[in-house]
Amino acid sequence: MKGNVLVARMDNLGDVLLAGPCVRAVAAGSARVTLLTGPRGRAAGELLPGVDEVLTWCAPWIDPDPPPIDPGETEAFVHGLRELFLDAALILTSFHQSPLPLALLLRMAGVPWIGAVCDDYPGSLLDLRHHVPGDPPEALRMLSLAQAAGFSLPYNDNGGLAIRHPLPDVDGLVGGPGEGYVVVHPAASVPARQPSARRSAAIVRALQAAGRRVVVTGSPAESDLTAEVAGTALDLGGRTGLAELAAVLAGADAVVAPNTGPAHLAAAVGTPVVSLFAPVVPASRWAPYGVPAALLGDQHAGCRDSRARVCPVPGHPCLDGIRPAAVVEAVDGLAPIPSRRFARTTPGIA
Template sequence: MNNWLNCKKILCIRPDNMGDLLMTTPALRALKQTFNAQITVLTSSMAAGIASMIPEIDEVITFDVPWVKTSTASGQEAVTAVVNQLKQQQFDAAVTFTVYSQNPLPTVMLAYLAGIPLRLAYCRENPYQLLTNWVPDKEPYDIIRHQVRRDLDLVASVGAFTEDERLSLQLPDLWPQVAQKLQQLGVDIQKPWLVMHPGVSEPKREYPQERWAEAAQKAVNELGYQVLFTGSGSEQAMAASIQGLAGVGTFNVAGQFKLSEFATLIAQAPVVVSVNTGTVHIAAATNTPTVVLYALTNPQHTPWMVPSQVLSYSVPPQAQSKNEVIMHVSRYLNNTITEMPCADDIIAAVNALTRRNAAEQPVINLTGIKHFGV
């Protein structure tokens, strides 16, 4: 285990999306509490905004690595510059967090070149000197864990633990200004409303617009909700298209909120219906009941420790990833066709989550381990 007890400055590298960083927060808490350490996170521009709202993080370094899909890729000079920046910080240790389909070694190399003395990560092949603390990666060939459990198990290997395994998000009191914006958009905040979030970064995880519209119509007519279609500024046109199909009682609020305001909106919602994206993990961090339309790509990312209903469906063959690890999971875990949920399925899930007593609400998350043969 080396001498992690003396680590007071720890670099945590999570170079992908906002939802990935949120799922890492229990592991960050374990490191901070166990070692009484200052936590610096190196993350992408896509996740940097949410990082400022995570109380376990003391400092954020924003850097888009060229080996992770991001909106902006950094060149060779930028890589050299960030290595020099890390070297100047004189970290005691570095932890690289990954999903099982990622190769950790390019990211680990940043810490190695920066001279960080202790380096922890999962890796399938022997990393030799690149890692001082190597945890052989058995996923997904022998086991599959939820991403939160995967990250907690990683830091547990060096003696870091926490009793609080919930996702972490600390929001300022922004509800008055969020409520004012909703009223200006025509929403009656004194009447029931819910959030539907159709936007997703990858087409293979999309849910059809006409089905969103049908579900929204049913939520209005059968359950008595106003429906707010949320999304980023770039998703305004899509949200407007769905809202146009859905009609009376629905509102396009995409692009109207800063990230902190959007998280506040999610926190205030009685239930959120979303595709599998960062919104699901914001909802988990704010304890908001969630219906997730879950394209069967990575099974690790279901809602964590929050009342939820997971409505899964298969990804069409032509849209599936060419990553050989993900293809393996598709062959052995998702080897039957699961049809897309219909509007009635969504309404039934919403109804179940909003009408049951909190103590009776189903919590669906992959806290355990799945074993399967190859």
């Protein structure tokens, strides 16, 4: 058993949520877990089971819009790490990120044992240089690092995504208990991963025409988009924090969302997801994990594996080519309306 362990995942909300199984494995075999996040992922870190403390720092080699490097601030960060008296650290990164800058800072802070998934030569920076064969889901990729470090999930932990409970009561937001609804979350962290507002609005209308009550969600920064998309649907854009959003998603019959943090949040609360997935990153790694899901979008489009932030193909065909009727069909497949389920399974009754 290692005593005081730091787990680092320093990018976005969804990335931190996907680190949950790894964090729980570490928590099961250590006395205390400190989770190091970037500012964009902190809110998710505060929801993860097994975390005792969340520490936040903006890593200039990871954040998409980092401030200029401030030597004094970096020294203060290292000093703060030293005062944690860490026994070990696991650095979680995406396949295109290097763990070595953070490993250097952790060594400067006196951390005696550090592990990471790393292809580059680490010199004296890593004690565990872990390799992951193939292209597994990101949650399993991170969990494998914890397992290589000697940590295991508890016997009763199924390894799925999870967040802390209880969740806030959001009945007043969504219209009261017992009223079924489908969530449409139209936004993603970069434009290449989200459909146009026009296409998202068409999806909302199609779901409504099919008899679904629709709730549209988004952050305060996305409230203009949600207002444009919602029309006569319930617009919760800017009206929920992350815990409240989790509760809204938990109460939904299904969630329709692009590759974005709330899609992983839906998976963490066990709600089926219709994933409008742009192939700029591999779906094998980043599709909703551990829940019933339907993947829509052209996975062989010209933007495939480009990691583009803005769609390089005119017309954004991989997402804006998704037919609203296909979304309705996918939602029905994951969460049939009771009357339709009855009609399909009871021959001879109209």
